[in-house]
Amino acid sequence: xxxxxxxxxxxxxxxxxxxxxxxxxxxxxxxxxxxxxxxxxxxxxxxxxxxxxxxxxxxxxxxxxxxxxxxxxxxxxxxxxxxxxxxxxxxxxxxxxxxxxxxxxxxxxxxxxxxxxxxxxxxxxxxxxxxxxxxxxxxxxxxxxxxxxxxxxxxxxxxxxxxxxxxxxxxxxxxxxxxxxxxxxxxxxxxxxxxxxxxxxxxxxxxxxxxxxxxxxxxxxxxxxxxxxxxx
Numbered sequence: 001x002x003x004x005x006x007x008x009x010x011x012x013x014x015x016x017x018x019x020x021x022x023x024x025x026x027x028x029x030x031x032x033x034x035x036x037x038x039x040x041x042x043x044x045x046x047x048x049x050x051x052x053x054x055x056x057x058x059x060x061x062x063x064x065x066x067x068x069x070x071x072x073x074x075x076x077x078x079x080x081x082x083x084x085x086x087x088x089x090x091x092x093x094x095x096x097x098x099x100x101x102x103x104x105x106x107x108x109x110x111x112x113x114x115x116x117x118x119x120x121x122x123x124x125x126x127x128x129x130x131x132x133x134x135x136x137x138x139x140x141x142x143x144x145x146x147x148x149x150x151x152x153x154x155x156x157x158x159x160x161x162x163x164x165x166x167x168x169x170x171x172x173x174x175x176x177x178x179x180x181x182x183x184x185x186x187x188x189x190x191x192x193x194x195x196x197x198x199x200x201x202x203x204x205x206x207x208x209x210x211x212x213x214x215x216x217x218x219x220x221x222x223x224x225x226x227x228x229x230x231x232x
Contacts, residue, residue, distance in 0.1 A: 001110055003073075003149050004084050010139045024141050031143075032150040035060055041151040042068075045184070046166045047177050052076050053086070053163065054114060054177060056186075057148035059094075064199045069094040070186050071148035072120075074112035083152055083161040091115035093192040094144040098125045100133045101142050102189075108139060118178045122189040 001010070009021045035041050040060025047054040053075045061067040070093050075086040090105060091097070091112040097105075102125040105111040115121040129137060153161050171177055187195070 001088060001090075002085055003088055003153070006088070006090075006149055007146070007153075010141060021141070025146075028141055028143065028146045029150060031062070032147040033154065035062070035147055036151055036154060040068075041147060044148075044152065044166055045169065045180075046163065047169045047171055047180075049171050049174055049177065054112075055083075055152070056181075057151060059092075059144045059147045059151075062143075064196075064203075067195065067199060069144040069192065070120075071144050072112045072114060073148070074114055081162045081164060083163060089113065090142075090145050091121060092142060092144045092148075093120060093187055093189045094142070095189075095193050095196050097142045097144065098122050098189045098193065100130055101139060102126050103129050104134060104137045104139045107137060110139065114174065114177065117174060118181060118186075120186070120188050122193075125189065 008025060032041075038060070042058040045056040047056075055073040057071045057073075058068040059071055061069065072091040074089045074091075077087055080086050089110050089112040091114070098121075102111065102121060106121075106126040111121065111126065116126075134140070169180070171180075
């Protein structure tokens with residue numbers, strides 16, 4: 001899938017609710033612009049393996065501070081230099097991709113092959129259909145991937161974005177890319193889910209403590225009020 005199409009309608013031409021998808025796309029562009037201003041989207045790491053190109057972008061979570069998702073964009077027609085017109089496949093270790101879209105992307109052969117080669121994708125997410133989250137098995141606007149793509153072309157989606165604008169790491173074999181992943185903090189989907197759940201539970205605990213503190217404060221205030229009334 002070309003990145004221009006992904007930004008407009010990842011389900012592909014002819015899919016229903018195109019108008020609604022444009023509204024979603026516009027909203028996500030605004031949110032991506034905020035993350036870019038906050039420096040929550042990394043500069044891409046670009047690899048060339050033969051005629052293939054792999055782009056790795058870290059996208060900051062909108063919910064949790066200092067938490068990032070790893071997004072991969074892979075193209076086998078690396079002889080091209082215009083990123084927007086490359087036929088890309090995709091991967092993200094964000095839980096939303098894992099539980100909602102991984103099956104559909106894999107089913108349509110739009111899942112980046114490096115995700116399976118490097119054991120980054122959850123096997124369950126590509127073998128068990130997301131019956132509740134995505135019963136129609138549609139490829140939709142997964143936020144982390146959208147933000148990563150938008151960060152590459154944030155000057156507008158009609159310009160030519162040349163690969164030569166970035167530092168390209170030339171490698172001879174995929175295993176060298178995987179080694180670089182390991183050195184620079186790449187997480188598998190399973191590892192990222194565990195991190196996400198840990199952060200979510202910490203948030204819940206924090207909220208529970210705040211509520212308990214509020215309850216204690218109100219009780220103390222009530223006791224003090226009753227004491228003053230008794231004294232009078």
